[in-house]
Amino acid sequence: MSLQLQMIGTGSAFAKTFYNNNALIYLNDFTLLIDCGYTAPRALFELGISLDQIDAVLITHIHADHVGGLEELAFQCLYTFKRRIKLLVPFSIEHMLWDHSLRGGLENKDEGISSLNDYFDVIPLAENTPISIRPDLTVRLLPTDHIRGKKSYSLLLNDRLFYSADARFDLELLMSLHIKGCDHFLHDCQLHSPGHVHASLEELLTLPVDLQQKTWLMHYSDQMPDYIGKTGHMRFIEPFKRYTF
Ligand SMILES: Nc1ccn([C@@H]2O[C@@H]3COP(=O)(O)O[C@H]3[C@H]2O)c(=O)n1
Numbered sequence: 001m002s003l004q005l006q007m008i009g010t011g012s013a014f015a016k017t018f019y020n021n022n023a024l025i026y027l028n029d030f031t032l033l034i035d036c037g038y039t040a041p042r043a044l045f046e047l048g049i050s051l052d053q054i055d056a057v058l059i060t061h062i063h064a065d066h067v068g069g070l071e072e073l074a075f076q077c078l079y080t081f082k083r084r085i086k087l088l089v090p091f092s093i094e095h096m097l098w099d100h101s102l103r104g105g106l107e108n109k110d111e112g113i114s115s116l117n118d119y120f121d122v123i124p125l126a127e128n129t130p131i132s133i134r135p136d137l138t139v140r141l142l143p144t145d146h147i148r149g150k151k152s153y154s155l156l157l158n159d160r161l162f163y164s165a166d167a168r169f170d171l172e173l174l175m176s177l178h179i180k181g182c183d184h185f186l187h188d189c190q191l192h193s194p195g196h197v198h199a200s201l202e203e204l205l206t207l208p209v210d211l212q213q214k215t216w217l218m219h220y221s222d223q224m225p226d227y228i229g230k231t232g233h234m235r236f237i238e239p240f241k242r243y244t245f
């Protein structure tokens with residue numbers, strides 16, 4: 001079954017001309033936001049999409065370009081829209097997300113607000129297990145290396161779309177998914193080497209041609225225009241454009 005995907009930003013953490021690398025997945029009467037960085041509310045505003053139109057948000061890891069917009073989303077859901085949406089969060093980072101990222105702004109003992117559950121319908125996700133979010137959406141969390149000692153997850157949607165979030169280059173993983181028939185690969189890409197905590201363009205260019213042809217580059221720096229035509233068979237995914245995968 002095909003998916004409609006729209007990046008509400010495609011920038012690296014420090015990009016100033018592209019919003020944070022976050023995505024909307026559109027299914028029948030259901031809209032899922034993948035990551036909610038600090039530019040997400042502004043990007044959605046630019047797109048004419050109200051936060052009220054989001055039905056669920058899935059978090060890949062705890063960096064501000066992936067979770068920095070959650071405070072606004074939580075407040076708006078509770079106080080403006082009076083609506084609870086789903087928060088899909090890897091089990092291993094749920095506690096950290098509250099205690100280390102959001103609690104400072106969202107806790108309110110006077111109103112009895114003391115956890116993520118006071119804002120969202122929290123759905124903790126297990127690793128490496130297909131999770132059926134709805135009949136038309138299965139998500140598998142793939143633990144992938146990003147920052148040493150910090151949990152970070154790539155996603156496999158409906159067993160056919162790989163979304164790296166933030167990940168170092170992992171040839172073995174990419175090849176095994178490719179061989180199993182995964183149709184589309186959206187990968188973060190650091191344009192200049194070394195990639196350090198992200199896959200670099202140089203590394204991604206070592207992928208076989210038939211895998212490159214399925215690969216879209218995201219999470220790129222402001223220098224992206226200088227690299228057009230230098231990405232082999234891989235394409236840059238564009239912000240705000242709606243794709244059918
Ligand atoms: N060891 C590290 C840790 C972090 N960083 C940079 O900080 C950014 C945090 O968001 P990101 O999107 O994961 O990208 C990280 C690196 O640019 C980095 O370059 N090296």
Ligand SMILES: [Zn+2]
Binds near residue numbers: 012013063066166219
């Ligand atoms: Zn990032």
Ligand SMILES: [Zn+2]
Binds near residue numbers: 146
């Ligand atoms: Zn990151």
